[in-house]
Amino acid sequence: MHYFLLICRVYKNHVMKKLMTICTLLSFIIVSAQATISGLVQDNDGLSLPGASIVNEANGESTVSDFDGNFTIQAEEGDILSISFVGYSVKNTEAISGGMTIQLEPDTNLDEIVVTALGISRAKKSLGYAVQEISGDEVESSKEASFISSLSGKISGLDIRKSNSLGGSVNAVIRGYSSLTGNNQALFVVDGIPISNANLNDSSVAGGSGGFDYGNAASDINSNDIESISVLKGASAAALYGSNATNGVILITTKGGKKRDGIGVTINHTTTFSSYDKDTFPTYQYSYGAGYGAYYGWDGYFDEVDVNGDGVNDKLVPVGEDASFGGKLDGSLVYQWNSLFPQLSTYQQATPYSAPANGVDYIFVNGLANVTSINLDGGNETGNYRFGYTRDDRTGILPNSGITKDLIDLSADFQLSDKLSFNSKISFIKQNGLGRYGTGYDDFNVVRGLRQWHQVNVDMKEQEDAYKQTGLNITWNPNSASDTTPHYFDNPYFQLYENYSEDFRKRTFIASELKYEVNDWINVLGRFGLDSTNDQQEERSNIGSIVPSFYSKYTRSFEQYDYTAMVNFNRELTDQIKLSGIIGYNVLSKNFNSTNASTTGGLVVPGVWSLSNSVSNISPPSESAGQIRKEGAFAQLTFSYGDFLYVDGTFRNDKSSTLPEDNNTYQYPSVSASFIASEFLDYSWLSFAKLRYNFAEVANDAGAYQILNTPSAGSPFGNKPMYYFSDTSKNPGLRPESTTETEFGIEARFLGNRMGVDIAIYNRKTIDQILPAQVSTASGFNQRYVNAGEMENKGVEMSAFIAPIRTNDFEWNVNFNWTKNKNMVVSLFEDGENILLSSQWASAVNARKGEPFGTITGNNFEFDSATGKKVVGSNGKYKTTSSITEILGNVQPDWIAGLSNNFKYKNLSLGFLIDIRQGGNVMSWDYAFGAATGLIAETAGTNDKGNPVRDAVADGGGILLPNTVNEDGSENTTYASAGSYTTPIGYYGSRNIAQFVYDASFIKLRELTVGYDVPKSYLDQFGIQKMSVGLVGRNLWIIDKHTPYTDPEASQSAGNYSQAIQIGALPAVKDLSLNVTLNF
Secondary structure, eight states: OHHHHHHHHHOOSHHHHHHHHHHHHHTTOOOOOOOEEEEEEEETTSOBOTTOEEEETTTOOEEEOOTTSEEEEEOOTTOEEEEEOTTBOOEEEEOOTTOEEEEEOBOTTOOOEEEOGGGOEEEGGGOSSOEEEEEHHHHHTTOOSSTTGGGTTTSTTEEEEEOSSTTOOEEEEESSOOOSSSOOOOEEEETTEEEOOOBOOOHHHHHTSOEEOOOBGGGGSOGGGEEEEEEEOSHHHHGGGGGGGTTOEEEEEEOOOOOEEEEEEEEEEEEEEEEEOGGGSOOBOOSBOSBSSSOBTBTBTBEEEOOSSSSSOEEEOOTTOOOBOSSBOOOOEEBOGGGSOTTSTTTTOOEEOSOOSSOGGGGOOOEEEEEEEEEEEEEETTEEEEEEEEEEEEEOSSTTOEEEEEEEEEEEEEEOSSSEEEEEEEEEEEEEEESOOEESSSTTOHHHHHHHSOOTTOOHHHHHHHHHHHOSOOOSOBSOSSOOSBSSOOOHHHHHHHSOEEEEEEEEEEEEEEEEEOSSSEEEEEEEEEEEEEEEEEEEEOTTSSSOOEEEEEEEEEEEEEEEEEEEEEEEOSSSEEEEEEEEEEEEEEEEEEEEEEOEEEESSTTOOOTTSEEEOOOOOEEEEEEEEEEEEEEEEEEEETTTEEEEEEEEEEEETTSOGGGOEEEEEEEEEEEEGGGGOOOTTEEEEEEEEEEEEEEEOOOTTOSSOOOEEEEEETTEEEEEOOSEEOOTTOOOEEEEEEEEEEEEEETTTTEEEEEEEEEEEEESOEEEEEOOGGGTOSEEEEEOOEEEEEEEEEEEEEEEEEOSSEEEEEEEEEEEEEEEEEEOSTTOOEEEEEEETTEEEEEETTSOSSEEEEOOBOBOTTTOOEEBOTTSSBOBOSOSOEEEEESOOSEEEEEEEEEEETTEEEEEEEEEEEOOEEEEHHHHHHHHTTOBGGGSSBOTTSSBTTSOGGGTOSBOOTTEEOTTSOBOOOOBOOSSTTOTTSHHHHOOSGGGEEEOOEEEEEEEEEEEEOOHHHHGGGTOSEEEEEEEEEEEEEEEEOSTTSOTTOOSSSSSSSSSEESSOOOOEEEEEEEEEEEO
16 A cells, blocks of 8 residues: 555646545545455365455445455345356355355356447357457556557457557458458447547558558557457458458457445556667677778778868768768777867867767667556446546657557446436547657658668767757768768757657547337347547658758548447247347448648748748648448347257348449348257266357448549649549449358367367458559559459467466466468459559569468579579679569468466466467568668678678688579689678678568567455555556567567558568567556
């Protein structure tokens, strides 16, 4: 308790002062005097069950058993106590004074209830499709900024890839990529209402050419509010949601109030410390300084310039270069960048040419996050409520970066009469972002320059001091002694503090439901949902930057309305036969508009961020608006026989405004079945066994305004307005895309539910994809939207668990997830063989016929036909093929897996998650250019002769490329020159893309948790029901990887194009969190 009070006192802002007052008052609440009942919870073998839930149905009081299975609860003798524990049947018993011993029986029927499509709860054993559920505690305990990232390694079939940017994008793909050019992300549904997961990054971010990463909209969801998450993996599982759920569904159920006497209060605080992972950032050489080689006037490595004005030429570092193949850092006095600026105390002074005291990694700072939540809840027989407020304040690992969030959540559930009930949830989110990280090959990405183009002789703290003391762009990279404007790069601190982004978001989410029980087997339900966001993004470049000065403002509003009406029935026809079903209608309406305006010709006044601060008259803003409306009628019928056979059939008919009016409806049926085999198998070791099968067809409509050509306004010509058509022609004959999927699965539990496995085998095909295809320019267009292309995904998923040890004091649980998905582009438009998804120089990411989606292409090594070894030329460097379309790898992993272990000893818990990815590839321009500019450690040092590799080959220097042969097949003995930008290990040595394509496999310690529940005997004196403290580590250790100096899973953005090529990749971030939770 004393630790918690100390945390409360740390924060002095007005919000925290109020919380501190509440905390202090609640710390001394005196529990009202009532009778106390004590007892012991055991299993049928007499082993204690720690963590069992005990609820007094009479007064709503609840508690959990301690590590010995003991509990005490406020109750009167004769009150009904409900005792439950995962894997055991719920037991209701009368309270008895003098001590109770309650034994729970294993739930051999395993009537586990999971949330399925449309928010309907069903017994998992009845489902004929794959659903995997995890608790909100598993998500919240990760302490990730985005709850989506916390799912990595925990759900089979779900592939999570995130950027390492603060608040950056997360890619969540279920069962592989199905769309060639469209959206492949899962649908997110909160309390039965679909929400937007829009990514507001522009196409240049996804393609790697640059921009700021503003993240995904679904990351707004507060992990502290999540009760559970169900992942609907297949088409059959998601069919009732219509075309929005083509890629599967992630269902989030949020927390509600609980029946209790008085108000329950939960206070949670987490402080997270973040630091960059040194294994994912270059190891630099600090032996040689600026330059591209021996190309300069003084000894080949220095310019001859009179710097100090004495009429005699001085030795000046080639400051205008952005490489480190220069002279040795031998400590001799030379003139450097800091001698050229009169604003500095080192003006016209020579300084030692030596390794800097503060190298490149000085740019990174320690990030800090403070997240505080307070939740109030209560309820009685007629309803319950819950109110939550969260303040999330975090800074990043780069200076001048941070995100703050205020999240308010209110939910209520009322039993208005015996037949009528109503529940509603309202959430409000306000987010402010500052200094989002730049991405890709872009001047706003400070990491790009530091990885690829830099002088290692530069002391980064001196750059920081130069900016902070003057406020000017005093860069390490001026053009020359006489022209000190930036040549290629700004001062990195000027860049971070002057050329930054800001973003603002306000979001309102409403989910309401009215339910009427017609009789004991029919109910009618109406549901309304609203998801409304208002976004603003501001980007800027100040006067004096490499990027011409500008200020831009982008605003976007989005509203999504969801209306659903359903009739549900559940009828027992005979003792053995039951029939249940749904009939419903859904309307989904989306409205969106955006405006993008920017200054023209630069800024007039430095640092004034206003559109009016424009040198020239600003051009008309780019404006867009649109509306999409979908209507769908759906039905589901479920037949069950004898609690061992279940058959489901669903049908949905959708009508979409984005398709041609005379062909805008599409249908999709599904059928599934499950058979409980264990009902007919009498083996003591078999607790449960189920076979399941399903088939489904789902369809997807077009994007907004893809059927009719519409003009867009351009910049005026003089005083004449200008309009233009896109170079991609629309198509009034578009048909909906179609996906069919077949799945077979088996579930089994063993040894009293101590072990279990769930295996699914699936085949998924998507045809008639809507994509832009190249057409003759004689048509007036370059491309046209067409229905073409087929993609196939075949795979196997497995999730398993085992409880190796379970005693009174100790428990050990293991969970394992494994997924193997094989993706194939089966066909493209007409005779097309390839669609270019994105490219950077000679490397490209493609959808190629007969290959997995995301194929990496470029030129390759030449190989000797006899030995298979790489061939070198007479200069000792790799020979390279002339074709730049050779297949070098692909983004698809061979398989992914997650292994978690959780241990509990009395009140102490320990858990860890290992996240594994095997196979897949990534091309690193960071290594290609970082080696070509002499930055990384491999470009210096000694060769196998013991001589410096940068020495001339004639003097014993150079590099002998291993395992290579000459063009005639003989063993290579020629050392390649390695003293300049043409080093054989860099891009310009042979301009070989294959040389920089790496295996993207990894094994990561994704999560490490330590928790402790403070004994209740200590807490009672403070009126506290429960107090837990925890330590959580995220991404602490990359156990194994094959990508040099980078995180193999780092991506530019969420989407199809950013997963295979790394340019200016941010390092991985290690997080260490301290957490305290109190329940009153």
